Amino acid sequence: MPIPNESSSPSLRHLVGKLVVVVGGSSGMGFAVARSSLEQGAKVIIASSNKAKVDAAVTRLIQANSAFKGSVSGLTVDAKDVPSLEKFWDEVGKFDHLVWTAGDSLGMPNFLTDDLTKKLNQPDVRMFGAAFSVQYAQKMDLFNPGASVTLTGGYVAHKPRKGWTMEVAGAGAIEALTRGLALEVAPVRVNSIGSGSVETEMWAAAGPQVVEYLKAAAIQGSPLQHCGQPEEIAEAYLFMMKCPMMTGSTVYVESGALLI
Ligand SMILES: NC(=O)c1ccc[n+]([C@@H]2O[C@H](COP(=O)([O-])OP(=O)(O)OC[C@H]3O[C@@H](n4cnc5c(N)ncnc54)[C@H](OP(=O)(O)O)[C@@H]3O)[C@@H](O)[C@H]2O)c1
Known part of the structure; x- marks a missing residue:
């Protein structure tokens, strides 16, 4: 399928030539957002903390479609470290859309015994x-006109799981942050995705038995009997980037898990 360009029909050219920055783009949902954005004609910078992972992800994208060459690049950033973040954004410069899927391993939390400090x-x-x-980005005037930010939380904010109280609170905080930021930086639009279970490298890192367990739990917890895949949830990030009416919203993409 050809990649849309300036002369494609209006509905296809929203992302043509736009610079999409995906922090967390070296794997999982972020990688899928990067790929889908490239397929829609965007320029993409993927970023995460591990240079080898970033380089491998850029290579994988170009192997997936040689037309992406010249449109995708990678940078490293440690999202916990202020000098690293400042250096990263200085290198990126002006951009159109930020997608934030970066997140470190949650392990298997247990609220009652975890060290909260x-x-x-x-x-x-x-x-x-x-x-x-x-x-x-706001301070340094990096947002282009029409810019958007899409953060990532989890549907667990509304369906808590025992043991996961701090993670549930974190997911809720992302929703509140989304609404606050949407006011702070308007007309830049700020939204978030409340993710359901999605089979990604984050699961794989815990080993095949955990993947099987999580997959079975996702299927059992969905009226669709479905476990989400990265390219499926990527559609929601694309919608948030493209729809000028969306700001301050969280969209739940959870295979119906909130229904049962
Ligand atoms: N998968 C699910 O079922 C699910 C459900 C609900 C919510 N979520 C949330 O959705 C987000 C994306 O999840 P995913 O499943 O796509 O995970 P993933 O495949 O593990 O991707 C996470 C990304 O974050 C990057 N990262 C980790 N620490 C970083 C740091 N200090 N600085 C910069 N980048 C960093 C990782 O790369 P490096 O290692 O190179 O830094 C990686 O690119 C996470 O916040 C996750 O908690 C996931």
Whole structure:
């Protein structure tokens, strides 16, 4: 399928030539957003903390479609570290859309025994990194007209799971942050995705048995009997980037898990 260009029909050219920055783009949902954005004619910068992963992801994208060559590049950034974030945004310069899927491993939390001082006393990749980036981009005038930001939370904010109280609170905080930022930086639009279960490298890192367990739980918890895939949830990020009416919203993409 040809990649849309300036002369494609209006509905196809929303992202043509736009610069989409995907922090967390070296794997999982972010990688799928990067690929879908490239397929729609965007220029894409993927970023995460591990240079080898970033380089491998750029290579995988170009192997997937040689037409992406010249449109995709990678940068490293540690979303917990202020100098690293500042250097990253200085390198990126002006851009059109920020998609934030960066998140570190959650492990298997257990609220009743977890060391809360460790959880609360350090910058958080999902919350701090995203908030700092939006503040810095606004301060340095990096948002192009029509820009958007899409953050990532989880449907667990509305369907808590025992043991996961701090993670549930974190997901809720992303929704509140979304609404606050949407007022702070308007007319830049700020939205978030409340993700359901999606089979990504984050699961794979925990080993094949955990993947099977999570997959079965996702299917059982969905009226569709469906476990989400990265390219499926990527559609929601594309919608948030493209729809000029969306700001301050969280869209749940959870295979219906909130219904049962
Ligand atoms: N998968 C699910 O079922 C699910 C459900 C609900 C919510 N979520 C949330 O959705 C987000 C994306 O999840 P995913 O499944 O796509 O995970 P993933 O495949 O593990 O991707 C996470 C990305 O974040 C990057 N990252 C981690 N620490 C970073 C740091 N300090 N600075 C910059 N980048 C960093 C990782 O790359 P590096 O290792 O190179 O840094 C990677 O690119 C996460 O916040 C996750 O908690 C996922």
